[in-house]
Amino acid sequence: MIARNDRLSGFRARLTGAGLVVLVSASASLSTPRSVVGAQAAQGAPDGMALYGAGCASCHGSDGRGASADRIAFDDPLPDLTDCSFASREPDADWIIVSKAGGPIRGFSDVMPAFGEAFDDDQLQAIMDHIRTFCTDRAWPRGELNLPRPLFTEKAYPEDEWVWTTSMNAEGPGAIVNELLYEKRFGSRNQVEIALPFGFAEDSSTPASSDGGPASDWGVGLGDIEIGYKRALLHNLRTIFSFGTELKLPTGDSERGIGSAEFQIEPFLALGQILPGDAFVHLQAGGGLLARGHRESHGTAEHDEDVREAFFHAVLGRTFTSGEFGRSWSPMVEVLASTHLADGAQPQWDLVPQMQVTLNTRQHVMLNVGVRVPLTDADVRSTQFLVYFLWDWFDGGLFDGW
Numbered sequence: 001m002i003a004r005n006d007r008l009s010g011f012r013a014r015l016t017g018a019g020l021v022v023l024v025s026a027s028a029s030l031s032t033p034r035s036v037v038g039a040q041a042a043q044g045a046p047d048g049m050a051l052y053g054a055g056c057a058s059c060h061g062s063d064g065r066g067a068s069a070d071r072i073a074f075d076d077p078l079p080d081l082t083d084c085s086f087a088s089r090e091p092d093a094d095w096i097i098v099s100k101a102g103g104p105i106r107g108f109s110d111v112m113p114a115f116g117e118a119f120d121d122d123q124l125q126a127i128m129d130h131i132r133t134f135c136t137d138r139a140w141p142r143g144e145l146n147l148p149r150p151l152f153t154e155k156a157y158p159e160d161e162w163v164w165t166t167s168m169n170a171e172g173p174g175a176i177v178n179e180l181l182y183e184k185r186f187g188s189r190n191q192v193e194i195a196l197p198f199g200f201a202e203d204s205s206t207p208a209s210s211d212g213g214p215a216s217d218w219g220v221g222l223g224d225i226e227i228g229y230k231r232a233l234l235h236n237l238r239t240i241f242s243f244g245t246e247l248k249l250p251t252g253d254s255e256r257g258i259g260s261a262e263f264q265i266e267p268f269l270a271l272g273q274i275l276p277g278d279a280f281v282h283l284q285a286g287g288g289l290l291a292r293g294h295r296e297s298h299g300t301a302e303h304d305e306d307v308r309e310a311f312f313h314a315v316l317g318r319t320f321t322s323g324e325f326g327r328s329w330s331p332m333v334e335v336l337a338s339t340h341l342a343d344g345a346q347p348q349w350d351l352v353p354q355m356q357v358t359l360n361t362r363q364h365v366m367l368n369v370g371v372r373v374p375l376t377d378a379d380v381r382s383t384q385f386l387v388y389f390l391w392d393w394f395d396g397g398l399f400d401g402w
């Protein structure tokens, strides 16, 4: 875990008389924002740089790196707003909420003041536009594109997160499958991940018990471990488009139905699109290339490969916020289609209605609950209940910001 505070500990400041003077004069100029009025350009369009200078620079520094320790009167570390890895992640809307209502609204320090009285929304937006100039590398996709995560569809946005997903069959032989997923960004556009599935499955081949009731022989097994790579190829403020690939390793316990115990490569393309009214779409399309067991011929091992599967996922969702600064609720409907290509089989369709909700004040710990309903072959495929627990670890420790 790399918590924000560890990264920022270099900015620890000490309480000094001089710092207090700076702080007092900063807050005095806020309560009667004469400098703010002066920062308004002639036509009435707010001048973000001047407003930032008047309200924020005393602590955040005119260059965004944070005022030096001898100029501030508090101990709390200040973020480096020129660090793209930090500054690109949060959407404007979240930073405006923190600036309006103060640090504690998102579980941050109460040293970060509330400016809701001093600045209106247009002025705060102008300040955000100025803060956005501190990170000069446009390769970093903006936090606005970090849309709510569906249960199955891989997002286009690169992430730093832990996700624990549990799925359970509603009928048929019992199976509870868990997946622990770790995702880590590197550079401006890349992400690697590793997924460790493990499960408990009921062995349906066990003969019925002597009292005639259903036998229940549950076994524990490891699934197919997956490693993956993803890279954002294109992005603007509303759209992000990525390429990725996953490699499944044959570690699964196929006899218990947990994993297929075969090598599989799954290349895919993913798109995230912001729609008007806090609505959004995710699309993902890819193929499953299976490396079947190798044969010996002329003393060399040959892999018998073919494209076995093609899949398409589509998600439509919308985020609702309770109260102006509150919890986010994101209902989504996910459609999954997959087909085996080789044998001309019919495609299989599933519908997955679900709801993601942010759990804590900082909004970096979330839950998603959904149900996967088979639309085809419903007689042989079970309905599944799913839930995931997600921790965006870059935004703070698991127990921070509640």
Ligand code: HEC
Pocket (backbone or CB within 6 Å): 023, 026, 052, 055, 056, 057, 058, 059, 060, 076, 077, 078, 079, 090, 095, 098, 099, 103, 107, 108, 109, 111, 112, 113, 115, 127
């Ligand atoms: C009195 C000092 C002070 C002033 C003035 C101040 N800030 Fe802050 N700000 C802080 C501190 C301290 C933090 C770090 C809080 C934390 O990480 O717990 C912070 C954090 C932030 C963050 C980061 C939130 C995040 O997601 O990590 C933003 C954005 C921000 N301030 C914007 C502003 C803006 C805009 C202004 C001026 C309108 C401003 N601040 C004025 C002290 C200040």
